[in-house]
Amino acid sequence: MKTAVLGYGTVGKGVYEMLRSAKDLEQGPVLVRKGKADEPWKTDDFDAVLADDSLNAVAEAIGGIDPAFDYAMKTLKAGKHFVTANKALVAEKGSELQAAADESGAAFLFSAACGGGVPLLHNLALSQRGDGILKVSGILNGTTNYMLDRMQRFGTDYEAALKMAQEMGYAEADPSADVSGLDALRKVILAAGTAFGILPSGGLHEGIESFTAEDIRFYQSKGLVLRLIAQTERTAGGVSCFTEPVLFPDNAPEAAVLENNNLASYEGRCCGKISLMGQGAGRYPTASALIRDLESVLSGERRMFPEGLKQAEADHDSVKRRYLVRLPEEAKEQLPCDEVQGKEGAYLRILTGAIPVNRMHEAARKIREKGGRIAFAALEE
Amino acid sequence: MKTAVLGYGTVGKGVYEMLRSAKDLEQGPVLVRKGKADEPWKTDDFDAVLADDSLNAVAEAIGGIDPAFDYAMKTLKAGKHFVTANKALVAEKGSELQAAADESGAAFLFSAACGGGVPLLHNLALSQRGDGILKVSGILNGTTNYMLDRMQRFGTDYEAALKMAQEMGYAEADPSADVSGLDALRKVILAAGTAFGILPSGGLHEGIESFTAEDIRFYQSKGLVLRLIAQTERTAGGVSCFTEPVLFPDNAPEAAVLENNNLASYEGRCCGKISLMGQGAGRYPTASALIRDLESVLSGERRMFPEGLKQAEADHDSVKRRYLVRLPEEAKEQLPCDEVQGKEGAYLRILTGAIPVNRMHEAARKIREKGGRIAFAALEE
Structure with missing residues (x-):
């Protein structure tokens, strides 16, 4: 399956590399910014990429809504499969993209957009079909978990922990989407869409910016460990969807999630509570999730969102x-x-x-x- | 997809019940023992079940090799999909069953045979295709984990812990397959087949029968927690495959796996280490895994074992x-x-x-x- 890669940053590079060694996949061209096509396999002309009849699929790793949304719609309308790691795109434009995919019959998969290497969305989609899901929650942002872990285990203060996260390459120069909880909120919106068929709007997010080393010491004196948790569940009023700091007893599984790892859990009606743990981000974990989605397309998968996907205001009165x-x-x-x-x-x-x-x-x-x-x-x- | 259920014990009952509410699945007949067909939807005639042209798939929950193997081969040769929770069957006869499935094009899936509700094999199959797996290990037997947890947290001795596991319905009247590590070994053989395309023979198993309350106290004095671990990995000489007791620092994730839960981990070349945790057994977790496999068939999945599955002697010199x-x-x-x-x-x-x-x-x-x-x-x- 010949696959074009959009973007040649951290993740795009990883995908292009992994495409070479994957058995049933083939490297297509890599789309880069205007004037940056300095290799024969790079191009800055998206329409030419799509015009190639031998191209079957597009893997998007640009990020942001514009021009990613435009590329995505064109890809799906052309009947070519679209896989993406772009959570903002899917959280905001998921319904439109799914509708375009439904019309052309192309696959629209985005397990790389939530959990990186951790196959949360993929497993949610699978369990949702035969079982039914009640709740999804977890540590979905590796950057803030790294910072909280530093503060917890080494007594580091907030500013120093942020600086270390930036030095490790976990946090962006502008870390606000991570530390405000917005990044985790976007991910759990995708989880809600996949698990419940509802893309909630108006989700709440509280991050970790307010915590001091003194707060952490106080929690420790009570045997508690602080984690940033994103959560969505079926409620009396529909579906809740929010990110907020949560205190766990120090022997809870969440307290054992160190460094920049993620831990996501879901409760199925029949399968009980299932937890997935692993590296939430990074070049190869995220690239491997895009490759996994392409392999799923080859196995016949076409969708993650259930049929009849709706948008609805989140309910926060009932929790x-x-x-x-x-x-x-x-x-x-x-x-x-x-x-x-x-x-x-x-x-x-x-x-x-x-x-x-x-x-x-x-x-x-x-x-x-x-x-x-x-x-x-x-x-x- | 009309699906017959073989066996009406704990798991078979759960599957039959779940088939009714699953959207795209339909209840077929339930095969019971000779003379036990006391309801119109039960039958004791397997050949009549298979002769029904409207039947698409068979879910097996009998256990054991005979007659399960015969039923499985007949199902696959008839070109009907076969999903099973029977680890002994797949560990012993996996190659033959896969060959029959390959010939007819029917699906052969068995994620319920390892990990119950925990979708380990399914995720291994998926990651194996695009990434490559180096190692699989974990707590794959809920009964022994329940017993060790009792001994660890409550100072219970071995005999009392076993009696409690039996009262809870976790351990069979004859618990030898669980406590000797054989059950976990069979499961990790399936993991090796799925992850590496090699079904290892001659795997080693040491269980938990030798441990006393005094041993556990000694480990605790060193800050260590005992767990029964099944493991398989690529080695210099091929693939290792064994079950043995392992001591973990008391802050390790394995030490936080309580009661009858399972924790399975795998290391992908690119995705890093991913862990899955949940209830390893029980009516609904296992039934939900069979239903999940049937849903995967509908999504186009046909196999868990990679192409070119081989059998080979396990290598235990290199670990x-x-x-x-x-x-x-x-x-x-x-x-x-x-x-x-x-x-x-x-x-x-x-x-x-x-x-x-x-x-x-x-x-x-x-x-x-x-x-x-x-x-x-x-x-x-």
């Missing part, structure tokens, strides 16, 4: 949790306090009663608007 | 490990002792140098032949 919160003493009234756990200067540490997820995120937004500093994490119970 | 051994003092000379770690009556606890796996298993066999009691576990390093 209730207790939160351990550090907040300015004068903001205390904004949350139902179950127990004051400590006082540090003008700040209190409180444990809330069980409150809806959106109430917690909203309270934090309001406190920050007034210039207050707040950090919160749900208790895994 | 070397250090072992923590409790043995009679007079048997000490039979193993290269690196360090004596303790003395209890007539027994020594020693740490060996790095020795080949088969040398350790062979030494234990000889010591036991002479009536000596020995327990050994490899150090995960």
Whole structure:
């Protein structure tokens, strides 16, 4: 199956290399930016790539919506298979792309967009068909897990942990999508689409930017380990979808996920809880996921999203949790306090009663608007 | 896809039930023992089941070689798809069944035979195609993990832990296949076939029968947790394949696998190490794996074993490990002792140098032949 590669960055290079050694796959041209086609197998003309009748598939590793969306639609409309590692593209334009794929009969697969080497979406798609999925959750961002692990095991402070993540090549120069939880939110939107046939909009994301070395020490004194968790589940009101920090007992499997690893779990109606762990990102893990999708196309796979994919507003009223919160003493009234756990200067540490997820995120937004500093994490119970 | 179910025990019942609610699957007849067909949808006549032209597939949940092998061959030769949870059947007769499937073009899938709800074989098959797999290992027997977990966390002795496993329905009345490591060995043989295209014969298995509550306490004093690990990897001499007890640091992911859960890991050339965790057995996890295989058939999957499947003698000379051994003092000379770690009556606890796996298993066999009691576990390093 002759496959063109869009983009020649970290992942694109890996895919092009792996295409050479894969048994049933064949290297097509590599699309690069205008004027950068400095090798005979590189090109900057997408339409010429697509015009080649011998081309069967396109693997996209450019990132972003524009021009990736345009290339994707043209590929699928031409009846050629499209596999991608681009989570923003699929989270935002998934319905349109799936519709185009359905019309032409081409495959549209994106397991590389969530979990890198960890085959979460692929397994969700498979389990969804015969079983039915109730909930998906996990550590879906390797950069922030690396940082939290540093802070946890080595007492590193936030800024130093971020710098180390950048030096290791895990964090971008602009790390905001990672540390704000947006990256993990996009991934769990894809998981919701694959597991439930619903692409939720209006998902909430709280990241790890508010945590200090002191917070981590406080959690450790209680036997708790902090992780950034993305989660989606069927609720009374539809489907919830959010990312937030969560505290786990130090003997929980999540606490044993170190470095930049991912851990994703799903609960099937019949298969019970299944967890997948591995390296969430990096050239070869992500490239291998794109190759895996191409191999799946050869085995007959055509889709990850179930038929009848819909978009819907996420429901955050029905999921209730207790939160351990550090907040300015004068903001205390904004949350139902179950127990004051400590006082540090003008700040209190409180444990809330069980409150809806959106109430917690909203309270934090309001406190920050007034210039207050707040950090919160749900208790895994 | 109309699917007959062979057997109406724990798993067969679950499959029949799940077939009703799966979207693209249809309940066919259920084959039961002669004279036991007490419902119109049950039958004791296999040839009549197969003679029905509208039948597309057979899901086998009888167990054992005879008559399962006969039914499997007839099914595949008739060009109907065959999915099974029967590890003994596939470990022993996998090559013949694959050849029959190749000839007729029918699907032959068996992901339910290893890991129950945990989709290990399915993911191995997928990764093997585009990536290449170096090693597969893990906790593949839920019964023994339940027992070791009891011994570890509650100080239960071996006999009491076995009785509890039987009461919970995890262990059979005759638990020998589980506690001797044979069950896990059969599973890892299937993993080797799927990952490497080689079905190894002559695999070694050491189980958990030799361990006492005192052994577990000794390991705990060293910060170590005992697990039963099945493993296969590419070696200088081909492929290794064995089951043996292994000691992990108490913060390792394996130490966090509690109750009757499984944890299976594989290392891809490109995807890195990926781990899968979940319930390894039970009605619904195993039934859901059979249903998942049927759904995969509908998506176009036809095989788990790669093309050109071979049988070969396992290689145990090239894998070397250090072992923590409790043995009679007079048997000490039979193993290269690196360090004596303790003395209890007539027994020594020693740490060996790095020795080949088969040398350790062979030494234990000889010591036991002479009536000596020995327990050994490899150090995960």
